[in-house]
Amino acid sequence: MADAILVQGLVKTYGSVRALDHLDLKVPEGTVLGLLGPNGAGKTTCVRVLATLLRPDAGRVSVAGIDVLTQPQRVRKIIGLCGQYAAVDDNLTGYENLEMIGRLYQLGKARARQRANDLLERFELADAAKRTVKTYSGGMRRRLDLAAALITSPPIIFLDEPTTGLDPRSRLGMWDVINERVRSGSTLLLTTQYLEEADQLADEIVVIDHGRAIARGTATELKRKVAGERLEVTVALATEIEAVRMAMEKVCGDVPEIDLEARRVSAPAGAGTRALLDVARLLDSAGVEPVDIGIRRATLDDVFLRLTGQTTGEDDNEAEIPAADRRRPAGPVKTEGVR
């Protein structure tokens, strides 16, 4: 299979910040690559380079064999971009937005109109077609933005955090639409900070942090890299955490990870059920009654935690937490740095 997207040694710096640091990516035709990373990891910068919006300092980038840096206008004809901030016009109606973008993709007037109507129908926006986008909900705007990216049914699509900030139902709706594109043979590069999303949609995942790829593989492969099963104990009171930590350190022989906010302590459960029973017994004698105790398979969250020393950001202002200081969710707030 030919590589639909090829990125080699990509470097982009903003002042002293390296947004991209020799990044390499390869996306075979017809597959989905999930680019996974926290805020500020360089995901958006990478997409902006691929979508001809930003010139890198060094590196080679090609899309469908066409050099993005020397022939951007040819690249623009075969890509669709759906950004983090719905790039549609507030003052136009949904229909007017799609028709305009179709015309600017150089579709004829009749074809642009037809595509606009088809996509509004397909994305369940037909009822809102004549309303200005200002009146749309967040989910509707994202769907319209995605529809705009798909006007010409481009063979290559970039989705930059397509579901960030959406409620769970709208997210599922977006996943449906994205999955449908994949089945029809498009090549996708999807950035996300949701592990679940990468797990659901991507054939291959590249984890990036500080502009570098720090791991790659399928979701299963990445999960396997992290010690299989983990023992997890959640308690009701913050004051009980110390007792749990001590019990788990004794049984599991490893320094447990502590999530203060969720009052959850976890550690690799080498001995499986045995470890669970031992910890339960120790807690019982210490008079601590856990809210929840159990053995859990590794998720991509664990993978991420292992690789970057931080959890994935659930909100936009997620702080960067040094590995050594994970107990206090504070530290400098780092933004994507490309806007």
Added chain:
Amino acid sequence: MSAAAGALHDGWIVTKRNLIKIKRVPDLLIFTTIQPIMFVLLFTYVFGGAIKGTGVAYKEYLMAGIFTQTVAFGSSLTAIGLADDLTKGIVDRFRSLPMSRAAVLIGRTTSDLLNNLLVVVVMGLCGLLVGWRVHTGPLAALGGFALLFLFAYAMSWVSAVIGLAARSVEVAQSAGFIWLFPMTFLSNAFVSTNTLPDWLRPVADWNPISSIALGVRDLWGNAPAGLARGSGFPAQHPVLLALLWSAAIVAVFVPLAIARYRRVSTR
């Protein structure tokens, strides 16, 4: 499609998009129209009695000046419009499309020109009400308006460069506007340049605003005679100079704006 035809095709599509916005959010249009009406009334009735010595009735003298100032001020809308687009994702969308790199700028400057056109019509009616008249034929009268719109369009591209360079809409709003005050007042727009100190007079005479205003006055038969026209070449060939100024502004600022647009990104 050739590059020029493509730019016009895409530019027109973006123009339509901007016009829809004016239609749906007419507030800006209303305020840009009120301002020149205010100027016509204030200058005619407040300063009109005090300002003498041009040899023609002051309201006749004044109108071309106010028209010129109005289209120059109106061009600052371009900076605001572009800066506003840049704060939204839409410019990223446009830049990722296989459309002309000039289209967003052509669309913006064209819709601002049409906005200016409407303002000038309203102002003209207001001027007729206070007693301003054109004393030449219809062709020369239209020529005067054509000169105004040519200059307005050229100034829009200066404003485009400011809008693309400004870091926010607020900055674009002040930066696009503030320099127009000295530029329009240091000219013959409101008073004859022959009252200025010797060292300042050539600056005012060669000011593009003076050339446009005097050129338009000549075409409308509102121009003063003799020393009140200013002196030297600008006083003798205002229409020619107005055309040259507009052409020079376009030649410099269109490529500058397009080059900036290529590198610009959403803020």
